Every structure is written in structure tokens, then in C-alpha cells.
Amino acid sequence: MFVWISIGILLFWIGIALLGPLLTLNPYDIELSRILSPPGTGTWLGYDDLGRPIWDRLVLGARTSLVVAVCVVTISMWVGTFLGTVTAYLGRWWDHFMVRVIDIFLAFPGILLAIAMAGLMGPGIDNVVIALSTVGWVGFARLSRAQVLSLKHREHVQAAVALGAGRIRIVTRHLIPLMVAPLIVEATFSIAGVILAEAGLSFLGLGVQPPAPSWGSMIRDGARYMLVTPHMVLAPGVSVMLVVVAVNSLGDRLRDWMDVRTQRI
Amino acid sequence: MLRFIVSRLLSALVVLMGVSCLVFLLIHLVPGDPIEVMLGESAQPADREALRHALGLDQPIPIQLLNYFNGLVQFNLGVSLHSQRSIVELLTERFPATVELTLASLLVAIGIAFPLGIFAAVRKDTLWDHLAIGISLLGVSIPIFWMGPVLILILSLWLGWFPVSGREDPASLVLPALTLGIALSAILSRMIRASILEVLNEDYIRTARAKGLRERAIIWRHALLNALLPVITVLGLQLGGLLGGAVIVETVFSWPGVGQLMVEAIHRRDYPVVQGCILLISFTYILVNTLTDLVYAWLDPRIRLREES
Numbered sequence: 001m002f003v004w005i006s007i008g009i010l011l012f013w014i015g016i017a018l019l020g021p022l023l024t025l026n027p028y029d030i031e032l033s034r035i036l037s038p039p040g041t042g043t044w045l046g047y048d049d050l051g052r053p054i055w056d057r058l059v060l061g062a063r064t065s066l067v068v069a070v071c072v073v074t075i076s077m078w079v080g081t082f083l084g085t086v087t088a089y090l091g092r093w094w095d096h097f098m099v100r101v102i103d104i105f106l107a108f109p110g111i112l113l114a115i116a117m118a119g120l121m122g123p124g125i126d127n128v129v130i131a132l133s134t135v136g137w138v139g140f141a142r143l144s145r146a147q148v149l150s151l152k153h154r155e156h157v158q159a160a161v162a163l164g165a166g167r168i169r170i171v172t173r174h175l176i177p178l179m180v181a182p183l184i185v186e187a188t189f190s191i192a193g194v195i196l197a198e199a200g201l202s203f204l205g206l207g208v209q210p211p212a213p214s215w216g217s218m219i220r221d222g223a224r225y226m227l228v229t230p231h232m233v234l235a236p237g238v239s240v241m242l243v244v245v246a247v248n249s250l251g252d253r254l255r256d257w258m259d260v261r262t263q264r265i
Numbered sequence: 266m267l268r269f270i271v272s273r274l275l276s277a278l279v280v281l282m283g284v285s286c287l288v289f290l291l292i293h294l295v296p297g298d299p300i301e302v303m304l305g306e307s308a309q310p311a312d313r314e315a316l317r318h319a320l321g322l323d324q325p326i327p328i329q330l331l332n333y334f335n336g337l338v339q340f341n342l343g344v345s346l347h348s349q350r351s352i353v354e355l356l357t358e359r360f361p362a363t364v365e366l367t368l369a370s371l372l373v374a375i376g377i378a379f380p381l382g383i384f385a386a387v388r389k390d391t392l393w394d395h396l397a398i399g400i401s402l403l404g405v406s407i408p409i410f411w412m413g414p415v416l417i418l419i420l421s422l423w424l425g426w427f428p429v430s431g432r433e434d435p436a437s438l439v440l441p442a443l444t445l446g447i448a449l450s451a452i453l454s455r456m457i458r459a460s461i462l463e464v465l466n467e468d469y470i471r472t473a474r475a476k477g478l479r480e481r482a483i484i485w486r487h488a489l490l491n492a493l494l495p496v497i498t499v500l501g502l503q504l505g506g507l508l509g510g511a512v513i514v515e516t517v518f519s520w521p522g523v524g525q526l527m528v529e530a531i532h533r534r535d536y537p538v539v540q541g542c543i544l545l546i547s548f549t550y551i552l553v554n555t556l557t558d559l560v561y562a563w564l565d566p567r568i569r570l571r572e573e574s
Contacts (some may be wrong), residue, residue, distance in 0.1 A: 040456035110509015119531030223414040237411035244406035
């Protein structure tokens with residue numbers, strides 16, 4: 001039951017993000033007479049401090065978070081898995097070097113490095129993607145390294161080596177297919193993390209620039225008028241929360257289903 | 266034990282150096298000419314050259330890196346472009362507030378997570394367990410920059426219990442610490458639950474049951490102590506989440522810590538201060554983690570024996 005609700009929320013999120021351009025939205029239209037009007041007056045989520053319809057901006061914000069999440073997770077997964085797998089398979093000083101690099105990246109607490117990078121590179125969606133991918137690849141590299149280390153001495157790999165299979169063939173045919181399940185689970189949790197991080201960067205004013213909407217910047221704008229119009233901060237906040245809860249609970253379910261034991265229990 | 270300590274300290278040193286190099290390179294991420302970004306396009310060429318010289322950016326990169334490390338070991342991080350004050354001085358002024366917030370959040374997290382995690386594990390698969398899991402799922406998913414304003418709205422604007430922001434009296438610590446602590450308690454309570462459930466499957470628990478011990482004695486005396494040991498390491502690692510989250514929470518509550526200083530510096534394009542803030546926060550994190558590892562090894566001999574062999 002809960003899984004179906006989660007899937008429903010995610011489909012709705014992806015749906016409005018993809019179909020947004022087809023709907024007639026006016027996220028940038030300013031109606032001075034409707035500034036801060038509560039839900040129900042003209043549009044069902046009300047208007048913001050500049051008289052722009054909140055629902056229309058929410059839909060456009062969904063697009064921002066989806067684009068960033070998909071880009072960051074795709075880039076991080078490819079880069080991280082490639083580096084983690086190759087260095088772990090080659091072993092020796094390649095692996096030692098990778099472990100050090102991973103340690104150094106993990107030494108930056110939370111999204112601190114992403115905040116600093118996005119701040120220094122300047123605002124913009126492309127810089128947000130670069131900053132979050134720079135932080136995100138490490139998790140995939142660490143996971144794939146651990147997987148390769150535990151898989152590479154298995155019998156089927158040794159059999160392949162004995163049969164004269166090349167390194168590329170062993171990695172792509174005999175290792176990667178066994179790593180797919182944990183990688184998918186990691187990617188799911190990573191999507192939730194990226195949505196939160198993107199909104200966090202926008203909240204700090206380091207993400208998408210105004211007037212383009214993002215859930216994070218909508219929360220920041222809304223916080224200023226919280227006492228007068230709580231809906232301005234509630235609507236984007238509930239949206240982020242619902243999507244992240246849905247992704248996380250789906251991740252939990254996927255992990256149980258695929259029976260992957262990772263650190264995050 | 267000595268060998269373990271030395272190897273752990275050496276690897277911490279390597280990480281510290283790597284982190285310093287990365288932070289040094291950050292300034293070269295600024296698109297185009299960082300000097301132009303900092304001073305604006307209308308700056309006089311003479312001023313630009315003066316700043317470039319003052320920051321050492323006119324030197325070749327290896328020399329810059331050498332100068333940077335030289336300053337680092339002498340606790341000299343340069344001066345702020347905005348206030349012209351020494352960055353080390355700015356950081357020492359702000360650091361206590363961040364430490365205070367982080368420790369208070371840790372206490373909040375422990376206070377919520379331990380009862381919740383233990384309760385969920387002991388009553389596994391009951392309604393209480395599902396409820397505890399649900400609460401922790403919600404806690405992981407609520408963005409802190411949203412929970413902050415919501416807590417302000419309810420607890421300070423509507424109920425008037427705590428101040429909205431600032432750091433004037435002790436009561437102003439409550440809301441930021443709650444915001445940051447609740448987020449951590451969600452992750453922590455899951456870890457505690459999982460850790461206890463794992464221990465309950467161990468042989469010595471079965472032995473204790475076979476001896477006819479009461480369930481309460483088994484859980485409190487045999488399971489808890491062993492289950493909570495791994496949680497110490499997790500706490501050390503989660504401190505990273507706290508320190509990273511502090512940057513956002515400090516901004517929400519105008520809490521005058523290092524995180525707020527960093528966000529202010531980013532908006533003022535005061536890049537040397539940004540570098541200083543990241544260095545301080547990451548160094549703190551690395552040191553605390555190294556310490557946690559040492560304490561853990563001291564408490565649990567299995568760890569150091571495994572590493573030494």
C-alpha cells in the first residue's frame with residue numbers, strides 16, 4: 001500500500017516535471033492585486049510575495065529538481081562506478097591511491113564541499129550539477145570498490161581468467177552484472193540526497209537564479225512572510241518532503257527486495 | 266595499540282594534506298579571473314594587480330601551493346578582503362558558536378534516537394516498531410532548511426516559547442539544536458535498531474536465553490552494551506552531517522557560527538574566508554573521526570587486533 005502511494009507520488013512528480021511545458025503556466029506573471037493572497041483565491045495554492053501563482057512555480061520547480069537529480073546521479077554513477085571498479089580490479093597501488101582519494105573527499109562534511117564549489121563557481125543549474133556530482137561520485141566509487149574486492153576472487157571469475165578472458169571482458173561480463181542490484185539501491189538513495197542538496201543550495205541562493213523557480217528558493221522567499229502567509233513556505237516544503245519520503249521508502253523496499261546488505265541499514 | 270595509533274594518525278595526516286590541497290585548488294574554480302570576480306569589472310588595473318600580488322596569485326601554482334602550506338603551518342590564513350581582519354581571528358571568534366550548536370544537536374539526537382531505536386528493536390515487527398521506522402523515515406526526508414522555519418513558526422511565532430533567531434540568551438540555542446538534532450536522530454535511531462537486532466542474533470544471547478535469564482536482563486546487560494559500541498563510530502561519521510547541516514541551520518537562525526560566516530563570505534565573494542571556513546570545518550571533522558576511531562579501538566580490542574594482524 002505504502003509502496004503504491006510512493007510510486008504514485010513519484011509518477012506525479014516526474015509527470016508534472018515532464019509535461020510542465022505543455023500546461024498553460026504563468027510562473028513569471030505578476031499580478032499586483034493578488035500579492036500574498038491565500039490558496040483558493042484564483043489559483044488553488046495562492047500567490048507569492050510578487051503576485052505570482054505558487055502552483056505554476058511549483059511545477060517549474062519540480063522540473064529543476066528532476067533535471068538536477070537525473071543529471072547528478074547519472075554522472076556520479078558512471079564516474080564513480082568506473083573509477084571504483086577499475087582501480088579495485090587492477091589492485092595494488094591503483095587501489096591504494098583510490099582509497100586515499102575517496103578518504104579525502106569523504107573528509108568534507110556533508111554538503112559543505114558542494115556549497116563551497118557552487119558558491120565559487122557562481123550560481124546556475126550547470127554549476128549545481130558539477131558541484132553535486134563532484135561530491136556524489138565518491139559513494140558509488142566506494143560501493144563498487146567494495147563489491148569488486150569481494151567478487152574478484154569468486155570461482156566464476158577465476159574460471160573466466162583460466163579460460164583466458166581479457167580484463168575488460170571480466171569486468172563487464174563477470175563483475176558488473178553482479179553489482180547492478182546494490183548500485184540501483186545506492187542510486188535511489190542518492191536521488192533523494194540530491195533533491196535535498198539541490199533545494200539546500202537554492203535555499204542559500206547558490207542554485208537556479210531568480211526569477212526561475214526552485215523549491216529551495218521558494219522556501220527561502222516564503223520564510224520571510226511566514227507569519228502572514230504560511231502557505232508560501234508550506235507548499236514547496238511539503239513538495240520536497242513528499243518526493244524525498246517517496247524515494248527513500250522505495251529505496252528501502254528495493255533494498256529489502258534485492259536483499260542487499262549495505263552500510264545504511 | 267601504539268602501532269594502531271601511529272598508523273591511524275599517519276593516515277589522518279595524509280587526508281589533512283589532501284583536503285588542504287583541494288581547498289587550495291578551489292579558488293581556481295572561479296570562472297575567468299578570480300581577481301576580477303572579487304573586485305568587480307570597474308576596478309582599477311592598479312588595484313587588481315595589488316590584490317593579485319597580496320593573494321600571491323601572480324606566482325606560479327607550485328609556489329602558490331608552497332606559500333599556502335607555509336601559511337597553514339604557521340596558522341596564517343591571510344586576511345579577509347571584506348573586513349581586512351585576520352581570517353584566523355574571524356574563525357576563532359565564530360568557532361565556539363558552531364561547536365556549541367553541534368554539541369547541543371548531538372545531545373538532542375542522542376536523546377531522541379536511543380529510546381526510539383532501542384524501543385523499536387525490542388518490539389520488533391509490532392505497531393511501535395513500524396511507527397518508529399516511519400518517524401525516522403520522515404526525519405531523514407524533511408529538509409532542515411524547511412524544518413527550521415516551521416519550528417520558528419510554531420514554537421516561537423505562535424507559541425512564543427523561544428526566540429526566533431540570534432544567540433543572545435541560552436533559549437535561542439533550543440530551536441537550531443532541535444532542527445539539526447532531529448535530522449540526525451532519524452539516521453541514528455535506524456542504526457541503533459539495526460545494531461541491536463544484529464546482536465540479538467548472536468550466539469551468546471542464545472546462551473543467555475538458554476540459561477533462563479529474564480528478557481530484560483538479556484537486553485539491558487548483554488545486548489545493549491555490545492550493540493551500542495559500533496554506534497560510537499557512526500556518531501563520529503554523522504558529525505559530518507551535523508557540521509555540513511550547521512552551515513544551513515546557522516543561516517536559517519542567524520546563528521553567528523563558522524557556517525554563517527562561510528555563506529556570508531560566499532555572497533561577498535570574500536574567497537579567502539570561504540577557504541578558511543572549509544578548512545576549519547573539515548579539519549575538525551577529520552580530528553574528531555580519528556579520535557573516535559582511537560576510542561573505539563581502545564574500547565573494543567577486536568578492532569585493533571584485526572588491523573594489526
